[in-house]
Amino acid sequence: MAATQPRVCILGFGSIGVLLASHLQQNAQVTVIPLLRSEKRLEDLIAHRKTANVKSLFLDQQPIRETIFDAATCPELIPNDWKIDNLIITTKTYQTKDALKPYMKYLHPRTNIMLVQNGLGVFEVLNEEIFVEWKPNLFQGVISHGIFNTGGFSFSHAGFGNLKVARLPSQDPGSIVQSNQLISSDRSGNELIRIMNDSNFAAGLDVQHLTYQEMLLGQLEKLIVNCCMNSVTSIVDCINGELRDIGAPIFDAIISESLTVLQTAYKPLFDYKPSSRDFPSLDVLGVLDRKRLLAFVLNIGCVVNGSNSTSMRQDVVNLRDTEIEYINGYIVRLCDKLALGRESCKTNETIETLVKLRLGLNRYRDEHGDKRVKH
Template structure:
């Protein structure tokens, strides 16, 4: 595949995509552009669906009915805990934020959102009954920041399961009325399966935020396919994502240290789609985005789709190099960048080069055009086609330079200098015998390359994935021999 800059194109892959909608009313010029686009699309690769999407599309079961277990469901002694869930007004329920997954990211977001001046009701959603029991005996999130230990018990807490409770209230999530605001703070591999499980409680009045490492799976090219399959018509929630650079260390259930305060970015991952005339949705994603952006100590800011997309891609490249190499070498991050004349720097360059070729091809995929065209300037007839074309050309040229090997190397070294003494999350997972996020980092790159162009090969990433999955530990010389073969 040629990696030069292509002429700007207009996306028409999605049925109601941003540019396609605008082109329908632009006359013969647009028909010519659409013809050029269809020629480009027909010459594309086999468009292999991602593994996660294929699994979703093959599952034709109806969404399950779930029950919301509370402390009352497991212990009569839970009566001493503060209850708020049943006493809130309808407005409070629309403001309520459910946080699914109470690991480090879930605790960080819950703690920061709870500090808002006009804080919304917050419900923690755990994934095991044992965690609900733990909360009953030791309620509260303990969060240590700058050496000061803080504890907050002012949360509702629930466990969502298909098993009906034998005592206490028998209710569904959000009382069966639909979840208004959901922050998904699970591991990356669990995010879409959990959302898919909850789809019966999500609709066009819902906003779902993802906080995972790696790329949000609902970005183009696969997001639209998932939404069309699971939320037909105009029933889809609004989808947003966060890029979080804070460092948080777990001390056990509901206990964390805010080891490296940093910042976060938040924004939409899909263009807003037209709603039916009888839709009652209020602010769409704006409410949850603003709550996250204003949360004290989170240092988050709202960004455009393009800024968020680029930030997630750059963070993914860093994770796809540092995490698996440290996991196989069993070393701190800084060891990777010490020159010992054994070829490890060449391994890093190969990983970066393969990532660079994939990202530069991704930039030129028509499915992503709506990301680069947002926001566009309007004329009296709507979005000016010429203006959109210029924005696309500028974005392609800018990102082709930004994702080139020298720039990615410079970015990686800049991040590495700040995390030299840190132990990567993947190495921590390996040491703890937990599942790693290798599929969501390096695996994402491999699947994306396969989707975009059958000629793009990522052999270094593929070998590294195999080493991590086999829980292999090697010396620097051994890993170089394996990966440079």
Template structure:
């Protein structure tokens, strides 16, 4: 098997390390950069046991011949980078190559599904993870927390059983999800309720447990559930409020990725979080004012 991971951020390098652990020569794992040319790069990875592994890895460039031999391409870039990342390489992939998306938010899966209509032997899988990873330096990543990884089929040809087994064995706490869209909507609701509020109010996740934020959080959740139902996904208010409360509690000291992006003057994924809910609401002819407010607030901060 030949697996490529495109997107060398914290999660991309974490997956690269996990998929390489204990693998045989039959499983070739490649890390792919946006550079045209391949290069040798010293890398360091620190596991949860605080043991650090050092090594040199060949990072494939966009022009590398190995890309044409990939059986599975895992895309670990930001949501707003997914389509622009896949489009230049899709014609060079094997006709039956599988693509897997792993990013925050929702939306790009619809665009990629449209692309794959021209490639009937390919398949699209989606994944979400709550594993923690910290990028200490460009090629120095630490595994900072256990978390669940959910993987499931979305459209096109299904992922072969040997790939499914390999991923579930190599990625800690990984599970195959029969209805991955439901899992992604649950993650989306959590992100909608936490990320834009922490970014706007400039607070850590735990501060959202205070009473002054509860009305806003509950309204965001209710709007998300309404839109999800119109999209054919049944979520319950009790379950989603519980999930959001648990994440706020267990990640109380965390600085959300959206707040980090704002503080570092980077683009956020708000268009694929609150923005996705707003867009789907508009598609169904309803209004979601709380999520629209979140979208507009963060867009204003970005500018």
């Protein structure tokens, strides 16, 4: 009898969810199960013949990857004795808790859950508020691919990046150090990590399976870019490149304050020195250096992606909630948690408040009209 394929559930069947789901369904030996929020959303997918399309804007002739998701389901249709062994969460950060609720009864201590989201803070929510009595295997994915919805279940994959994945230290959140030995034992022994390392799938999205400290360094660098670019472009309502010659003073203020807080919160990472060849070398102080980060934000944010509009600005323009609480707001939450005092995060706190103000103002104008006198 043929062995059954592993099942991978995708919670958050939007841009990133569909990108991962279609690559998994086509390139790995798995059955992908999109978990839609309601029967209504499932009917929408059925009306599209259960098919999602991803068009590659960066490849010659822009090929379209069409994938049928026969196993898609929603909370109302799942049998009571179901079990979820592998779950990838690709909702927006602030949607995670509500989205997980109907699926909690299907999870168990050996379930693998991987978060593929921007920002930080969801791990803490899961570890400290949701999985208190028992813990599943938690993993984090940091993705730099760029993809957006073009209507229905069609998406444009605009930028090829990579996907860095690592096991989160859920049993001991203070310990950031993992050995190469742990990486290899997960690679052979953990089903979800084995799937992520499947050569076809890994090549299709440039998946890199790393120790937690390696992934965390990349995650903090990305957090700082987002703390600068996403929020400032949202507040002043501009395209990235418009900040190239004028963004440095506010970026420097955000970077220096964020670094001071992160140095306290992630002291073991800043102090990290590999104790043997079983641990990777990392240039933590080089990557998280204030001057280097400023140059990096100006180059990656304002030059390389100069014609882009950040996802947060798109959310604010389209009157959608933002992920600000998991970006600049994460620095503020860290300050509170570590009792550093709000003085230590006044720049990020103000930036968070201004993003919320901008969204509130856009919603007000949408409802009441733009009251500014036009000259």
